[in-house]
Structures are given as C-alpha cells and as structure tokens.
Amino acid sequence: xxxxxxxxxxxxxxxxxxxxxxxxxxxxxxxxxxxxxxxxxxxxxxxxxxxxxxxxxxxxxxxxxxxxxxxxxxxxxxxxxxxxxxxxxxxxxxxxxxxxxxxxxxxxxxxxxxxxxxxxxxxxxxxxxxxxxxxxxxxxxxxxxxxxxxxxxxxxxxxxxxxxxxxxxxxxxxxxxxxxxxxxxxxxxxxxxxxxxxxxxxxxxxxxxxxxxxxxxxxxxxxxxxxxxxxxxxxxxxxxxx
Amino acid sequence: xxxxxxxxxxxxxxxxxxxxxxxxxxxxxxxxxxxxxxxxxxxxxxxxxxxxxxxxxxxxxxxxxxxxxxxxxxxxxxxxxxxxxxxxxxxxxxxxxxxxxxxxxxxxxxxxxxxxxxxxxxxxxxxxxxxxxxxxxxxxxxxxxxxxxxxxxxxxxxxxxxxxxxxxxxxxxxxxxxxxxxxxxxxxxxxxxxxxxxxxxxxxxxxxxxxxxxxxxxxxxxxxxxxxxxxxxxxxxxxxxxxxxxxxxxxxxxxxxxxxxx
Ligand SMILES: Nc1ncnc2c1ncn2[C@@H]1O[C@H](COP(=O)(O)OP(=O)(O)O)[C@@H](O)[C@H]1O
Ligand SMILES: [Mg+2]
Numbered sequence: 001x002x003x004x005x006x007x008x009x010x011x012x013x014x015x016x017x018x019x020x021x022x023x024x025x026x027x028x029x030x031x032x033x034x035x036x037x038x039x040x041x042x043x044x045x046x047x048x049x050x051x052x053x054x055x056x057x058x059x060x061x062x063x064x065x066x067x068x069x070x071x072x073x074x075x076x077x078x079x080x081x082x083x084x085x086x087x088x089x090x091x092x093x094x095x096x097x098x099x100x101x102x103x104x105x106x107x108x109x110x111x112x113x114x115x116x117x118x119x120x121x122x123x124x125x126x127x128x129x130x131x132x133x134x135x136x137x138x139x140x141x142x143x144x145x146x147x148x149x150x151x152x153x154x155x156x157x158x159x160x161x162x163x164x165x166x167x168x169x170x171x172x173x174x175x176x177x178x179x180x181x182x183x184x185x186x187x188x189x190x191x192x193x194x195x196x197x198x199x200x201x202x203x204x205x206x207x208x209x210x211x212x213x214x215x216x217x218x219x220x221x222x223x224x225x226x227x228x229x230x231x232x233x234x235x236x237x238x239x240x241x242x
Numbered sequence: 243x244x245x246x247x248x249x250x251x252x253x254x255x256x257x258x259x260x261x262x263x264x265x266x267x268x269x270x271x272x273x274x275x276x277x278x279x280x281x282x283x284x285x286x287x288x289x290x291x292x293x294x295x296x297x298x299x300x301x302x303x304x305x306x307x308x309x310x311x312x313x314x315x316x317x318x319x320x321x322x323x324x325x326x327x328x329x330x331x332x333x334x335x336x337x338x339x340x341x342x343x344x345x346x347x348x349x350x351x352x353x354x355x356x357x358x359x360x361x362x363x364x365x366x367x368x369x370x371x372x373x374x375x376x377x378x379x380x381x382x383x384x385x386x387x388x389x390x391x392x393x394x395x396x397x398x399x400x401x402x403x404x405x406x407x408x409x410x411x412x413x414x415x416x417x418x419x420x421x422x423x424x425x426x427x428x429x430x431x432x433x434x435x436x437x438x439x440x441x442x443x444x445x446x447x448x449x450x451x452x453x454x455x456x457x458x459x460x461x462x463x464x465x466x467x468x469x470x471x472x473x474x475x476x477x478x479x480x481x482x483x484x485x486x487x488x489x490x491x492x493x494x495x496x497x498x499x500x501x502x503x504x
Binding site: 154 | 400403404405406408409410413417421
C-alpha cells in the first residue's frame with residue numbers, strides 16, 4: 001500500500017531530516033514510528049502525502065508514484081487521511097462543516113449526502129451531538145476525534161497520524177487512542193507516530209525506531225521493548241519508559 | 243468633630259467620570275453644529291455650500307471606484323507576493339516597493355500625465371478616470387500588504403489540513419485560508435477606505451471637479467476663502483467621522499461573533 005525506497009529529505013541543503021529510509025506498509029497493517037524529538041518522524045510521514053517533497057527516493061502510495069510530476073497529488077491526498085498533533089480543525093466552520101467541506105468540494109457530494117456521511121463518522125468517533133458546535137467549544141480530545149472523523153469521511157485507504165495525542169491533557173488521551181484502536185481493528189492501514197507505547201503494543205504490527213533521520217530498528221513492538229538490539233534504541237526507551 | 247475616615251486613595255482604575263468622559267466627542271459635535279449653523283443661516287456659507295456640495299458625487303464615485311479596483315489589485319498582488327512562482331513573487335514585490343516609496347502627489351502626475359499617455363490610453367481616459375486609476379494603483383500596493391499579512395496570519399497547519407483532505411490550492415485558499423484571514427484584513431481595509439476618501443482631494447490637481455477643486459474655484463472667484471475651505475473641510479470631516487463610527491461598530495460586532503464561537 002505504501003512503499004518508500006531510499007527516501008531522503010534535506011532542508012536548505014544542510015539539515016538532513018530523513019536519510020535513505022525504506023518503508024513498506026501492506027494493506028491493513030498498522031505501523032508505529034517512534035524516535036527522539038527532531039529525529040525526522042514527522043518528515044517521513046509528511047513525505048507520504050507530499051506535504052514535504054522528498055529530496056531523493058521513491059514513494060509509491062496506493063500504486064501512484066508520488067515523486068512522478070504527472071501524478072495528480074490532490075487525488076492521491078484524498079485517499080490518504082492525515083491527523084495532526086495540533087488537530088488543525090477549521091475554526092471558522094462548525095464541526096459538521098469541517099467534515100462536509102472536502103466531501104462537497106473533492107468528492108462532489110451534495111449537501112444532504114455530505115451531512116449524512118459526516119454524521120455517520122461523528123457517531124463512529126462518539127460525538128454526534130457536537131455537529132453544530134464550533135471547534136473552540138470542544139475539548140482537545142473531542143477536537144482530535146472530529147479531526148479523525150473529518151479524515152475518515154473521505155473514505156481514505158491509508159491514515160497517517162502525527163503524534164495525535166501529544167497536545168492533549170492526560171485525561172483525554174484514552175478517548176482518542178480508543179478511536180484509533182477501533183480503526184485498527186476495522187482493518188485500516190495506519191502509520192502512526194506516537195510515544196504511546198500502550199497503543200503500540202495493542203495495535204502495531206510493526207514498530208519502527210528512527211534516530212537522526214535513519215531507521216535504526218524495525219520489529220514487533222514487544223521484541224523491541226524487551227530486547228532492543230541497538231544502543232540508541234535502548235537509550236531512547238530508557239528515557240521514555242518508567 | 244474631626245473627620246476620622248481614611249482619605250480616599252485614587253487608584254488608576256477608579257478615575258472620576260470627568261477624567262474618562264469622551265469630551266473630544268462633545269467638542270467635535272459642537273464644531274459640527276457650529277458649521278451646520280453657519281451653512282444654514284449665513285448667506286456666504288450657504289453660497290459656498292451650494293457651489294461645493296455637488297462635487298460630492300465625483301468624490302464618492304472616485305472613492306468607491308478606486309477602492310473597488312484597489313481591492314482586486316491588492317488581493318492579486320498580495321497572493322502574488324506569497325506565490326511559489328518566482329516571477330509573480332518578484333513582480334509583485336517590485337510593484338509594492340516602488341509604489342510605497344513615492345508620495346501620492348508626484349505619483350498622480352507620473353501616472354496620469356506621463357504613463358497613461360505613454361501607453362496611449364489618454365484617448366479613453368478622462369482626468370477623473372486617470373486619477374482614479376492612480377489611486378487604485380497606489381492603494382492596491384497598500385492593500386497587497388494587508389492581504390499578504392492577513393493570509394500569513396493564518397497558521398500553515400490550516401492549509402496543510404485542507405491540502406491533506408485533497409482540496410486543491412485554490413479551494414484551500416478560498417474555503418479555508420481567506421475566510422480566516424478576513425478577520426485580520428477587514429479593519430485595516432476600512433481604514434484604507436477612509437484614507438482613499440481623503441486622498442480623492444488630490445484629484446483637484448488634475449482639475450477634476452470634486453469637492454476640493456470646487457472649493458478652490460469658489461474661493462478664488464469670490465475671495466471668500468474662509469467660507470470655501472471651511473465648508474469643504476466640514477464635508478470631509480462629516481464623512482470620515484461617520485465612516486469611523488460605522489467601522490468601529492463593525493469591528494465590535496466581528497469580535498463579538500468571535501467570542502460567541504468559543
Ligand atoms: N520546514 C523545515 N525547514 C527546516 N528544517 C526542518 C523543517 N521541518 C523539519 N525540519 C528539521 O528536520 C528535522 C526533523 O524534524 P521532524 O521530522 O519534525 O522531527 P520529529 O517529528 O521526529 O520531531 C529537525 O531537525 C527539524 O528541525
Ligand atoms: Mg514531529
């Protein structure tokens with residue numbers, strides 16, 4: 001479903017954010033990416049829907065070569081949902097309008113169809129009663145669930161999550177992770193950057209540890225937690241796990 | 243009997259009413275009232291008024307036309323400045339820098355008397371139109387900065403979210419970025435509207451019969467300078483003050499809406 005080969009991203013010719021990363025994700029797989037701050041996790045994720053343009057390498061998503069200039073990026077992006085750390089809901093639109101906007105503009109749904117889909121997805125993330133609220137009126141956890149619903153409404157084939165719970169108060173982390181777990185159980189292909197090791201254990205088929213822009217170690221979550229083979233991985237888990 | 247009460251201490255936020263009362267508003271109203279009185283009952287002022295106010299049509303027409311064209315120009319140039327295209331970006335920047343570096347009066351001469359004839363547009367454009375074009379070009383540059391700033395005030399995460407959903411650049415701009423940028427754009431645009439209104443007085447240097455030019459002609463032909471110039475100043479003041487009031491009401495309503503959303 002996703003195939004990145006030799007993915008490299010260099011900012012301003014000097015900052016080597018991602019170096020020569022190979023990543024294969026099959027349909028239905030859940031891959032969790034962990035690594036220290038600044039190690040290039042977000043950049044890898046953002047290269048998968050061309051929010052960043054790779055400096056080198058090849059990225060094939062759902063059969064489309066993203067680095068080929070003739071690929072219609074907008075239509076690929078419509079198939080790849082992205083959830084951000086800062087939610088990025090549209091503050092001038094209601095929850096319902098947040099979700100229906102792309103349905104109408106990209107999928108060409110009429111108002112009624114779009115609203116129906118939006119309500120289904122809101123029910124799926126457990127907050128159908130907030131449809132008419134504005135994002136500012138919601139808690140962080142609710143906002144992030146709306147953001148997930150907004151992506152899901154497009155019926156994406158892949159969902160990318162960039163630290164979806166890092167901006168949340170602790171008591172709201174679970175409600176978001178629950179939604180993500182359910183999504184994983186439903187067979188969604190997911191690439192998730194997170195420090196929530198509980199989620200990784202419960203849902204990840206593979207854990208990828210990145211440091212300084214390189215993949216250091218890949219494996220089953222339990223394996224990597226229990227016997228990391230690289231010193232860098234050990235150091236990292238020693239820092240984040242109590 | 244001795245007064246044992248502790249002396250009242252005045253702290254900053256308990257100033258007496260006369261300290262915070264908007265006396266300036268009263269003074270302005272008195273001034274306006276006096277002028278209105280003169281115009282109604284003093285035959286010299288009445289004469290000046292009768293000769294000058296028909297120019298208001300031209301003043302208002304030039305204001306709206308300049309504002310309208312400048313708005314479109316400003317939006318285009320503002321977007322040009324943040325465009326990914328190196329050509330558009332530099333053209334836009336050049337335009338803004340040149341215009342902002344030259345005072346309005348010489349620019350009017352340059353555009354109306356040199357550039358427009360040079361482009362052989364002088365056959366189609368009378369002096370009022372030429373001056374309107376100049377004002378549009380000038381305020382287009384000012385507004386470009388307003389639009390650019392407004393668009394850049396919207397966090398990049400907003401357009402990333404839009405693009406991630408599959409919206410095109412244009413759709414993201416129109417449905418996500420611009421509506422949010424408007425909050426930052428509308429108040430300074432209002433100020434520019436008032437500024438344009440005042441600057442239409444410069445049309446007089448091209449002999450366009452707006453209110454300032456009419457005041458000049460009246461004063462010169464009758465030697466009633468005081469009446470002529472007082473009346474024209476009065477008209478500008480009335481217009482700009484009422485526009486400011488209108489604007490602040492609009493702004494207050496906008497911020498109230500925003501609070502209501504929270
Ligand atoms: N737009 C950018 N311009 C310049 N440097 C960037 C940009 N985005 C990220 N970087 C740099 O790339 C490196 C990796 O960043 P990022 O992928 O955000 O790391 P992570 O998500 O793992 O914290 C960091 O050193 C960061 O400063
Ligand atoms: Mg990051």
